[in-house]
Amino acid sequence: MRLLTLAAASASALSLLLPAAAAQADEGMWTFDQAPLARINATLGTDIDQAWLDRVRLGAVRLAGCSASLVSEQGLVLTNQHCIRSCVQANAAPGQDLLSQGVFARTREEELRCPGQVAEVLLEIVDVTERLAEATSGLEGADYAAARARTLGEIEREGCGTDQTLRCQVISFYRGGQYKLYRFRRYSDVRLVFAPEHQAVVFGGDPDNFNFPRFALDAAFLRVYENDAPASTPEHLTWNPERIEAGQPVFVAGNPGSTSRLKTVDQLIVERDWQIPAELRRLAELRGRVIRFAEESPENARMTRDALRSIENNLKRYTGMHRALADRDFFAGLEEAEASLRQQAAAGGHVQGDPWGEIETAHDDYMRLYDRYYWLEGGAGQGSALFSYARALVRAALERDRPEDQRLAGYSDASLAALGRTLAQARNIDEPLESLYLQFWLSKTREALGTDDADVQAMLGRESPEALGARLIEGTTLGDPAVRSALFEGGRAAVEASEDPLIRFVLATDPMARVVRNEWRTEVEAPIDRAGERIAAARFAVLGTDTYPDATFSLRLSYGRVAGWTSASGREVPAVTTVAGLWERATGAPPFNVAPVLASARARLPEDVVYTVATTNDIVGGNSGSPLLNAEGQVIAAVFDGNLESLGGAYGYDGEVNRAVAVSAEMVTLALREVYDMDGLADELAGR
Numbered sequence: 311m312r313l314l315t316l317a318a319a320s321a322s323a324l325s326l327l328l329p330a331a332a333a334q335a336d337e338g339m340w341t342f343d344q345a346p347l348a349r350i351n352a353t354l355g356t357d358i359d360q361a362w363l364d365r366v367r368l369g370a371v372r373l374a375g376c377s378a379s380l381v382s383e384q385g386l387v388l389t390n391q392h393c394i395r396s397c398v399q400a401n402a403a404p405g406q407d408l409l410s411q412g413v414f415a416r417t418r419e420e421e422l423r424c425p426g427q428v429a430e431v432l433l434e435i436v437d438v439t440e441r442l443a444e445a446t447s448g449l450e451g452a453d454y455a456a457a458r459a460r461t462l463g464e465i466e467r468e469g470c471g472t473d474q475t476l477r478c479q480v481i482s483f484y485r486g487g488q489y490k491l492y493r494f495r496r497y498s499d500v501r502l503v504f505a506p507e508h509q510a511v512v513f514g515g516d517p518d519n520f521n522f523p524r525f526a527l528d529a530a531f532l533r534v535y536e537n538d539a540p541a542s543t544p545e546h547l548t549w550n551p552e553r554i555e556a557g558q559p560v561f562v563a564g565n566p567g568s569t570s571r572l573k574t575v576d577q578l579i580v581e582r583d584w585q586i587p588a589e590l591r592r593l594a595e596l597r598g599r600v601i602r603f604a605e606e607s608p609e610n611a612r613m614t615r616d617a618l619r620s621i622e623n624n625l626k627r628y629t630g631m632h633r634a635l636a637d638r639d640f641f642a643g644l645e646e647a648e649a650s651l652r653q654q655a656a657a658g659g660h661v662q663g664d665p666w667g668e669i670e671t672a673h674d675d676y677m678r679l680y681d682r683y684y685w686l687e688g689g690a691g692q693g694s695a696l697f698s699y700a701r702a703l704v705r706a707a708l709e710r711d712r713p714e715d716q717r718l719a720g721y722s723d724a725s726l727a728a729l730g731r732t733l734a735q736a737r738n739i740d741e742p743l744e745s746l747y748l749q750f751w752l753s754k755t756r757e758a759l760g761t762d763d764a765d766v767q768a769m770l771g772r773e774s775p776e777a778l779g780a781r782l783i784e785g786t787t788l789g790d791p792a793v794r795s796a797l798f799e800g801g802r803a804a805v806e807a808s809e810d811p812l813i814r815f816v817l818a819t820d821p822m823a824r825v826v827r828n829e830w831r832t833e834v835e836a837p838i839d840r841a842g843e844r845i846a847a848a849r850f851a852v853l854g855t856d857t858y859p860d861a862t863f864s865l866r867l868s869y870g871r872v873a874g875w876t877s878a879s880g881r882e883v884p885a886v887t888t889v890a891g892l893w894e895r896a897t898g899a900p901p902f903n904v905a906p907v908l909a910s911a912r913a914r915l916p917e918d919v920v921y922t923v924a925t926t927n928d929i930v931g932g933n934s935g936s937p938l939l940n941a942e943g944q945v946i947a948a949v950f951d952g953n954l955e956s957l958g959g960a961y962g963y964d965g966e967v968n969r970a971v972a973v974s975a976e977m978v979t980l981a982l983r984e985v986y987d988m989d990g991l992a993d994e995l996a997g998r
Contacts (some may be wrong), residue, residue: 320905336459336926337963338858339566339866341483342367343490346856348790350869354559356941363867366701366943368938369547370563370865372430372494377564378532379937380431381549381945382994385541386503387429387532388549389935390950391511394530395616399422400737408610412507412907414986418540421501421533425735428728429534430477430494432865438465438480440491446840455836462489462714467495467722474727475536483859485572485845486839492864493996497534497541498731504991506529506981508615510908513892515901516622520630520954523887524893524922524971527908528950529978531991547937549995551979553873556885556921562868562927562949564936566861569960572858574845575648576670577838578961582635584677590897591629596692596750597621603746613740617693627931630957640962651852658853665841685755686765686823692751694744695737699788700812703730703797704820707805734796741783749779764821780842786812863932868970870926875955875967882952885924889977890917905983914984920974923947930959938972949971 335353342363345394351357371378376393380386395409400420402408415421445461462480468897469478477496480489504861510527518524535543569730570578600621604614634640648666693695706729709721752775759766770778787793797804797813805813849857858866874885891910895927896904925938929952936948952959955967979995983987 318931326732331890335434336868336870336965337928339569339861339868339928339930340858341435341490342867343434344855344858345867346780353757354869354871355939356559358561358941362943366547366563366867367865368545370432371464372432372565372863372865373935374427375567375932376934377949378429379563379891379935379938379945380534380543380546381531382546382997383535383542383544384896384994385497385543386546386991387500387534388597388937388945388948389530389532389908390528390948391505391508391530392528392619392950393405394424394427394502394505394532395934396534397422397500397532398505399616400425400739402738404649404738405612406477406608407614409508409612411503411934412510412986413502414988415501415503416988416990418735421503421649422504423735424500424532426732426911427500427532429497429532429803432492433476433495434493436469436491436493437488438491439487439489441465441840442788443478448759451836453886455832456842458836458839458939459719460715462777463717463719463722465491467714467724470724472507472723474724476499477724479688481862481864482839483864484846485848485851485860488859492960496728497536498728499538501535503532503533504988505985506530506984506986507905507907509903509905510981512619512901513904515663516619516626516896519623519903520626520957522883522922522924522953522969522971523630523891523895525892526950527886527973527981529948533777547939547995548942548944549975549979550940550942550946551975551995553976554886554974555873556874558872558925559868559941560872560925561941561943562870562925562929562933562936564868564933564949565665565863565941566866566930567688567863568931569861571701571860571961572846572849575645575667576666576673578641578644580673580676582632582641584680586628586632588680590625590632592754592944593621593625594626594687595754597625599642599750603743610742611982613743614676615925617743627957631960632953634952634958634961640958644961651849652851653707655848658851661848662844665844665848668841669838672834672841675833676838679826679830679834681758681832682765682826685751685758686819690823692747692750692754694747694751695739696741696744696786696788697816698750699733699794699808700786700816701820702733703788703794704805704813704816704839706798707802708820711802711901730795730798733798736791741789743899745780745910746781746784748782749776752776752779768822769819781816782812786810788812793924801803816929817873823851845857862928868927868929868933870928870965870970872923872925873969874924875953875969877967883924887923888917888920889915889919889921890923893917908981911985913981919976919980921977922971922973924953924971926965926968928959928963929956929970930970933970938970945975948978966971 369380371387378387378389381388386428398409446457449457456988461533466478470476479492482491505526513525600614600618606612709717756766872885874883896902931951936949937945938949939945949970949972951971953969977994982992
């Protein structure tokens, strides 16, 4: 990737300290209650208003880890194929390569349930900052953490009551400077309508990933249901397959996952020198194990294809993030920005004590607890669905007996009801891959904590990680939704009486995970969050509130234009690609082999149709599936990636080179009609 120049790095970092008008024109992931309408319209020559924002907000959708949009009055949802691969895999029969085949539901009866998938539409935003401040006033450490957790739970319960069609979530913004209640309409019955065959989506493979030009048909359609019928969604966004032009104003409405632009320098040093390197090592070893497993048989290769692509994607992403922080000029800009904020805050009497120093002190506990917290709690199971089921069942059984305001986060009455529905849904689970994940987790836990560690000895007993991981998966019956539902409905008595080896394992090891979870919350999260609140107050005092907060997987608006860029090597990168470019790029050899169904339709595909576009929108991971909108708020593309330069977007934005990448509605419509015989779906998108 091209690292930021000194000028660009300093501008990006200092934009956090200067009034918002001084920030780069297209920079920002703006919440829908603080979007800078005047600046947007002045920059782009548009005339969007609050009514425009409200329409877009009600048409935007949040999925598990991704974004999406409602695009018909019958609950049709646009997202990326890579966002719903787990749904495809979960519906495959044993040995069936459904991902390669694709899913093409031409009737409602053919639409496939997506186990565990939830779609959420943001209905309302309510500022609850004062209430949180009053509840935690004068408290520190464990007392602060407990008071905040209790108050958050109260606010969320009051906001949604017992209505299971709603979800309430209090989200922290500006690193604790604001707290807002987000009330969502929640759809827990989500079904798959269309997913193109895998090769049409991954054309170009890893070499093209985070690059441009791109020729990935990375689009998919879901449908939300209520009462076993397609949901009525009159406030959907309008689909517009007209030709996209370079230079036109565009908007992204999605849920960027996480950025660190408002973190302190000390927090970024921890990320650069400890957290990211640890994650890169973990991913590299896991990739090696998955590749070795895949090479053993074609069936193993099928099982691991999606997992391997996800691992490689994250490796490239974390490498880009690390390179950004390792760039001396860029990091010097961040240090300069923080020093300026501290100086101005101190001079104006806007800061109490030394919150930056308190964060540094808390990082001593961070380093002490990180490995234990990650391997016993945060990273436990390493992606094993069966382990996740077991932990959810055990914790649900235990938490249900406690008063609601004393439970672990995520186990409210409403959340438990949603969990019960998820556990009852059938899904295909590849047990050999599950065994690989558990064996990897157990072996890495022993490596990180040590053979003589009491928790490790309690986990493993006299078994090797490999033997234990294999035994737990071979013996469990949690792949059967009827078994899961019976345990969930039976509560604590049923769970504690269960002889399922995975349930017994979690019952024995969950206490140690809870201990380190509590230590992490009180000794790391609480002091850092408390100090972060005071830093945010100082930032507001110096700069005002007309700035955007770090990404928190909450709905944001980004604005920009369709635009190419000049690469670090001097290559002029175009703003759009066309169908003609696909045939020019194709070699016939993987990964540049065109999907057979797409290739067979070549004569029916006009070569001037826009395939993908690059835009200046400020995005990060989590924006996958976001609708790309024109000035009228119509859906003209689906965002599915960024370029290499955008990987440093966790820490700053460079409008000269940071780009979002999207597949056009024009290309998706063409494919539906001319490649996949999905005229009914295309007609629905057209409002017919």
